[in-house]
Structures are given as structure tokens and as C-alpha cells.
Amino acid sequence: MYLINGQWQTTLPANDRAVQFGDGCFTTAALRKGKVSFSEQHLHRLRLACEKLQLPFTEWSMLASEMQQLAMNEQRAVLKVIISRGAGGRGYSAANCNQPTRILSISPFPTFYDDWRKSGISLALSPVCMGVNPHLAGIKHLNRLEQVLIRTHLEQTPAQEALVLDSDGWLTECCAANLFWRKGNAVFTPFVDRAGVNGTMRQHVIACLKEAGWRLQEVRERVETLADADELIICNALMPVVPVKQAESWHYNSRELYHFLAPLCE
CATH class of the missing domain: 3.30.470.10 (Aminotransferase class 4, branched-chain amino acid transferase, N-terminal domain)
Structure with missing residues (x-):
């Protein structure tokens, strides 16, 4: 009902x-x-x-x-x-x-989020790109066909979530989550001013990092920037944060950022 x-x-x-x-x-x-x-x-x-x-x-x-x-x-x-x-x-x-x-x-x-937080997840690069539209970028409007197709392709892989690019090839987000990665003491997340969703948990994570003095940058980067990252996490309002153990062929063992954020996002 x-x-x-x-x-x-x-x-x-x-x-x-x-x-x-x-x-x-x-x-x-x-x-x-x-x-x-x-x-x-x-x-x-x-x-x-x-x-x-x-x-x-x-x-x-x-x-x-x-x-x-x-x-x-x-x-x-x-x-x-x-x-x-x-x-x-x-x-x-x-x-x-x-x-x-x-x-x-x-x-x-979705109780599988509990398992994801314990074991970490894998990300697969989606063949479906998101269209660039600055007027609609950031908001969660009802036109979700891109996400439907991203999810359809994702279900044909062993990964749990997708890495999604915009139509210009910039790293944007996941299918149903936002993305952050850490290199040393610096944390990065894609801009969502041209495509993607500015999630409520994304905003909360950004605020927590800034308040705690982390070096945070919103960036426009290609997916290859993840090759030398120390750590990846994804987030949304339900997860709320989940560690990533693998993205494409790149592997991540650190959970420093995840352990900092997890108690702040419940």
C-alpha cells in the first residue's frame, strides 16, 4: 500500500x-x-x-x-x-x-548492506554513461532510466556496484551511491554539477570530513585516478558507508577512511 x-x-x-x-x-x-x-x-x-x-x-x-x-x-x-x-x-x-x-x-x-560493510564490495565499470545536463544535475528526479540500464548491466557481472562515467568520460558516481577515494591524507569525490546525484549522505560525509580537517577536494577525474588510491568508499542514505575492496583490476586493503566515517553516518 x-x-x-x-x-x-x-x-x-x-x-x-x-x-x-x-x-x-x-x-x-x-x-x-x-x-x-x-x-x-x-x-x-x-x-x-x-x-x-x-x-x-x-x-x-x-x-x-x-x-x-x-x-x-x-x-x-x-x-x-x-x-x-x-x-x-x-x-x-x-x-x-x-x-x-x-x-x-x-x-x-536491504540487510545485504550489513554484509557489504563487513566484507567490502567490488565495483565494475559500467558501459552505460550518464548524460550531461547541468540543470538537472544533483537532484533526484524521477527520470531514472540511466540507473535502470546501469543496474541491468551490473547484474551481468560479479560486482556489487558500478563505476559510472558521464558522457564526456568523467568519473561521476555509482549506480545507487556516491563515491569517495583517499590518497594519503587527501580525500576526493567527483563533482556532480553536470551529472549525477548530490546524495544526502554525500553531503553529510563532506561536512564530516571538512569539520575534522581532512583535505577534501571535489574533482573531475578519469577512472584511472583510482589506480593509485589507498582506499575507496561508497555511500548513500541506507548503507550509509561501505568499503570497496576492488574496483576493476585495482585492489584496496585500507579502511582508515571507512572506520573514521562509519560511526558518524548512522
């Missing part, structure tokens, strides 16, 4: 613009011990996305209340929140779409 505009149901109008055009945004949050982890950050992400998409959503207090309502009885689960522009006509114009749709749902927590 889905909580759609405050009503428990399983149907959405066929002319909802989420269905017709992927016209909307979403966020995915961890629920722990009856609370939404990093709830303010998730709401902030949705606000920024709505502004970027010129989506006239105003029910922020109601949405925050519904998020907490769904979290109350959950010890460990996943909350997904979608904001669609709502029902509209056949064409692209959004002129008459003034009633956005909010959709909330809960699903089981």
Missing part, C-alpha cells in the same frame, strides 16, 4: 505526470527506531528539487508529519517519498498542473 495524498491506496491516475513524463522528484530515507534518519536533509533535498523543477508543492508540514507517522512503528525499514507534479493533459505543458501528488511508501531494509 502507498500513502497517496494522505489516503492509503495502490492506484495512481494514468495521466499523473510521474507516469507520463517522470515529472517529479523523490528521496529515499532510512527508518531507525521509530525515526526518519536525517529527516531535515531529506526534506531540504525535496525542496531544492521542487524549486529546480518549478514544481508548486507547498504541503511541507503535512509531508513531514506523514514521514514521521510512517516511521513511528518501524525499527529498521526504508521510506520512499515521491512528489509528482500531479495529473495533467496530454502535452508537455505544466500550465494547468497546480495540485502535486505526494506518495509515501515503506519497504524492508
Whole structure:
């Protein structure tokens, strides 16, 4: 069941613009011990996305209340929140779409993340590149076909996650996570100003590193920069951080950065 505009149901109008055009945004949050982890950050992400998409959503207090309502009885689960522009006509114009749709749902927590944190994971370079679009870069809009194809190709490999480049060949992110790597005392992460998602956990990791005095740089690099890295980690709101033991043919044994960040990201 889905909580759609405050009503428990399983149907959405066929002319909802989420269905017709992927016209909307979403966020995915961890629920722990009856609370939404990093709830303010998730709401902030949705606000920024709505502004970027010129989506006239105003029910922020109601949405925050519904998020907490769904979290109350959950010890460990996943909350997904979608904001669609709502029902509209056949064409692209959004002129008459003034009633956005909010959709909330809960699903089981992916417990394989626990195993990933213990053993580390492998990354495989994806043959699917992300299109460069500075206007949409950073936000989590509903157009996720690139990620669907990246995941489809990834499932044909033994790796657990993908290394994803943009269409100009710059290292960008993973399929469902952001990427950081360490060389000595310096930590690097790709820019997401032209492609990719500026994840809530990515933002939190950056803040933690800066506060602790790590040398952090957002960079535009080719995948070969990972060849001489000392350590790689990936992160998202659910993991929240996971160590990487192998990326393509490169192997990593250090967990210095991971052990620093893990207790700060729960």
C-alpha cells in the first residue's frame, strides 16, 4: 500500500505526470527506531528539487508529519517519498498542473548492506554513461532510466556496484551511491554539477570530513585516478558507508577512511 495524498491506496491516475513524463522528484530515507534518519536533509533535498523543477508543492508540514507517522512503528525499514507534479493533459505543458501528488511508501531494509560493510564490495565499470545536463544535475528526479540500464548491466557481472562515467568520460558516481577515494591524507569525490546525484549522505560525509580537517577536494577525474588510491568508499542514505575492496583490476586493503566515517553516518 502507498500513502497517496494522505489516503492509503495502490492506484495512481494514468495521466499523473510521474507516469507520463517522470515529472517529479523523490528521496529515499532510512527508518531507525521509530525515526526518519536525517529527516531535515531529506526534506531540504525535496525542496531544492521542487524549486529546480518549478514544481508548486507547498504541503511541507503535512509531508513531514506523514514521514514521521510512517516511521513511528518501524525499527529498521526504508521510506520512499515521491512528489509528482500531479495529473495533467496530454502535452508537455505544466500550465494547468497546480495540485502535486505526494506518495509515501515503506519497504524492508536491504540487510545485504550489513554484509557489504563487513566484507567490502567490488565495483565494475559500467558501459552505460550518464548524460550531461547541468540543470538537472544533483537532484533526484524521477527520470531514472540511466540507473535502470546501469543496474541491468551490473547484474551481468560479479560486482556489487558500478563505476559510472558521464558522457564526456568523467568519473561521476555509482549506480545507487556516491563515491569517495583517499590518497594519503587527501580525500576526493567527483563533482556532480553536470551529472549525477548530490546524495544526502554525500553531503553529510563532506561536512564530516571538512569539520575534522581532512583535505577534501571535489574533482573531475578519469577512472584511472583510482589506480593509485589507498582506499575507496561508497555511500548513500541506507548503507550509509561501505568499503570497496576492488574496483576493476585495482585492489584496496585500507579502511582508515571507512572506520573514521562509519560511526558518524548512522
